Amino acid sequence: MSQSTPPSEQSTPASGAPFTDGTAPAPAPVLGADVPAPAPAPARGNVALGLVAALVAALVAGGVYGGVAGAIEREIGWAAIGVGFLVGFAAGKLGGRNPVLPVVSALLSLGAVYLGQLLAIAVIAGEELKASASEMFFDNFGLMTDAWSASKDFMTFVFFALAAFAAFAGAKKATE
Secondary structure, three states: OOOOOOOOOOOOOOOOOOOOOOOOOOOOOOEOOOEOOOOOOOOOOOHHHHHHHHHHHHHHHHHHHHHHHHHHOOOOHHHHHHHHHHHHHHHHHHHOOOOHHHHHHHHHHHHHHHHHHHHHHHHHHHHHHOOOHHHHHHHOHHHHHHHHHHHOOHHHHHHHHHHHHHHHHHHHHHOO
């Protein structure tokens, strides 16, 4: 059988063995020589780090939630869902698949929404009394909790449930 087209210059030499024309394959890179070591994998699966991340996320998200709710003088259900999801996602992303994290995330999200509701009351009361929200929150904390107790209704607990559910789901979603 004859070949209808001539072999290209880059094909295997006539002897049939590769690299018999004096060329050699490029050597594999050696770590530590001229090639930097790969970056370490992000921390994951550390339960303590996941719990700390969830706590920080709860404090920050609760503060933002309260500030927004106080500024518009109403609560928003999707914001409570966002608080919960953020807390759960932070815990799951850094803490891994530990079954404690979704439960703790749900509990922390309840605290975050409660903190946000108290902060919203402090913002609204501060506007009414011409005082700062931080002064109302820290100097009159008992008054804020009494105001929360007097103003709670069915929707208050719906927001709690939404946040807890979203936190649990967020922690599970982060580990997929």
